[in-house]
Amino acid sequence: MNLMMPLLRRSVSSLLMVAAISPFTACAQTPAAPVATKKPVVVVVATGGTIAGAGASSANSATYQAAKVPVDKLIAGLPELADVAEVRGQQAFQIASESFTNEKLVALGKQVSALVKDPSVNGVVITHGTDTLEETSFFLNLVIRSDKPIVVVGSMRPGTALSADGALNLYDAVSLAASPSARGKGVLVMMNDDILSGRDVAKRVNIKTNAFGSQWGPLGMMVERRAYWFRAPVKRQTTKSEFDIDTITTLPEVAIVYGSGNMGTLGVEAATKAGVKAIVHAGTGNGSVPDYGVEGLKAARAAGIQIIRSSRIADGFVLRNSEQPDDKYDWVVAHDLNPQKAKILAALALTKATSSADLQRMFWEY
Numbered sequence: 001m002n003l004m005m006p007l008l009r010r011s012v013s014s015l016l017m018v019a020a021i022s023p024f025t026a027c028a029q030t031p032a033a034p035v036a037t038k039k040p041v042v043v044v045v046a047t048g049g050t051i052a053g054a055g056a057s058s059a060n061s062a063t064y065q066a067a068k069v070p071v072d073k074l075i076a077g078l079p080e081l082a083d084v085a086e087v088r089g090q091q092a093f094q095i096a097s098e099s100f101t102n103e104k105l106v107a108l109g110k111q112v113s114a115l116v117k118d119p120s121v122n123g124v125v126i127t128h129g130t131d132t133l134e135e136t137s138f139f140l141n142l143v144i145r146s147d148k149p150i151v152v153v154g155s156m157r158p159g160t161a162l163s164a165d166g167a168l169n170l171y172d173a174v175s176l177a178a179s180p181s182a183r184g185k186g187v188l189v190m191m192n193d194d195i196l197s198g199r200d201v202a203k204r205v206n207i208k209t210n211a212f213g214s215q216w217g218p219l220g221m222m223v224e225r226r227a228y229w230f231r232a233p234v235k236r237q238t239t240k241s242e243f244d245i246d247t248i249t250t251l252p253e254v255a256i257v258y259g260s261g262n263m264g265t266l267g268v269e270a271a272t273k274a275g276v277k278a279i280v281h282a283g284t285g286n287g288s289v290p291d292y293g294v295e296g297l298k299a300a301r302a303a304g305i306q307i308i309r310s311s312r313i314a315d316g317f318v319l320r321n322s323e324q325p326d327d328k329y330d331w332v333v334a335h336d337l338n339p340q341k342a343k344i345l346a347a348l349a350l351t352k353a354t355s356s357a358d359l360q361r362m363f364w365e366y
């Protein structure tokens, strides 16, 4: 038997195969000229933080100055972004995020709201310090009336450090903001490959690149420009919210009093004297209040200050009428919101809510 036959047959058949798929095969009509697809437009609004930070040497992963690199240099330093979208930059602030104020929060909200109203803009990325990133993302999730992708991103190491995380975080954030699948999922946070809900996210580690998470888990992951989704938010947000940044000028003052053993009454007394509109009591355990602290909170309530029981514990949620008779004292519980996010919602809610019952409704719904 001629051993060459099978080899010959295989080579003939493979030749035909090549002919069948070769781009140079003569075909009836001329292939259409490739149509240049217009890239999505993503605007990067920079506020500062470590993602714009710089250290003295590459060995400085934790010792550096935040808020140094301007937005145009952040974008220019990542030429890969041009493969993803037409990227434009706006410098909102250049600050470390622990220095955010209510005024800056409202101004940023109005800047983002104006951008998402622009029909030529497909998505917005906000570069931000990580310290108060969760507060800004929750706030924007409550006040921006749009289903366009809005992605908040930061980094735990400055771009000058070995194994800096900012470049990939920013690349992923722009890719996510350019993704149609990210529409309608509320404000998102892009950190360390994870896509997190702007509502649920919290900074849970203060010095590692896997700093961000949520007790309810991420919404999905970003891998090589593609978003992989595994769940969607269920709480009211963005287009379903009753809050609208365009109707907000200032936010009422809200204080957080941190619970501990032997916490005393100074915090509540000082907040009451300062005339805040609400006190978030970050209690121990399930939002516990020491027996010697109840009267001070009742007096604050009697003075018209809303009392919101939250917990210093990261996970779980505060149960109404469990540790304290909230119905009897006319107090509110923060549900699963940590004290700093309870403060954001309380401040916004107090621009609308007049009763503690309405305030409590908002803590159940958002």
Ligand code: DGL
Pocket: 048, 049, 050, 051, 066, 095, 096, 097, 098, 128, 129, 130, 131, 132, 154, 155, 156, 157
């Ligand atoms: N100062 C902190 C801030 O701007 C640095 C932390 C960071 O951005 O990662 O939030």
